[in-house]
Amino acid sequence: MAGRDPEELLPLSPAAFHVLLALAEGERHGYAIIKDVESRTDGRVRMGPGTLYGAVKRMLDEGLIEESDERPDAALDDERRRYYRLTGFGRRVAAAEAERLSGLVASARARNLLPGV
């Protein structure tokens, strides 16, 4: 994946970007991902199982994330859950998408659609 251009995959779907953001802090299982998304968006985004695992499937196919064999704490966690983590390529794609969105927000600000800084 090292040779691939992250721009090829942009724009990401909102679900995919949310999952990448959740995994940017470390590996997580499905439930932890949707709880992270919920808490970051003050409960405005509640991902269902189909949305989450549809996005997970496509991101695994694209090499943005990978399944992890390690368990953060086997004693505290259910080892039968599947954990996912960002790949290096996934991190670069997430950064490129953040940059793209940041540019859009800057344009919106320039046209007085958002409160100025």
Place this chain on the structure above:
Amino acid sequence: MRRASKGSRTLSERVYAALLVAYPAGFRREYGREMRRLFADRRREAARPLALPRLWCETLADLLKTAPVEHLDSLTKGEGMKRTLRTVAVAVTAYAFTLLVVAPLFARNVGTMPGFVSNLLDALISTGLVFNFVYLVLTLPRWLEGPRAVRAALVITTAVVGLLITLMMMSGGPHARVNLLIIVAQILALLVWFTLHLWWVLRRRAAGPPAAA
């Protein structure tokens, strides 16, 4: 929607597990267990009043939105596209051949055939059209796969053929008297199609795992 017993799945969880049939079989195989677990986690946190109806509304909306996407994905991506095109091409060819060549030939020569042979050929054509159509409907969008799909096709086709025979008997028309030979021929034809499909499915399974959906 309360827990039936400790350690058992709730009614909501069982209903959700059953609804997962809306997704392609490959997707269910890969993520079905995780999706059921996620729903169970969600259900456990839905303790407040109206939380469970809200969860169900969100879950059904999620299912209606994402199941068609996954079907489209499995039909059009990579090996899925090749498999879909191959299956549709084979089905169209087989149906065209049956309706344009086999059925007219049979109709022209039916008078010269011994009774049971004509009954059997008639049954093979009619149940074949229904059985293969049902099998195609079940397997093309990956609702079911393998022996399960063959068994389901047998059950549905038997029901359809049984219904048609019953309607024929009740109609009182010229074919109202359905004799035993016709029923035996229909049963034999159903078994022939069932065995052929089962043999094909098991042969493919022995050859290797199915292409990823």
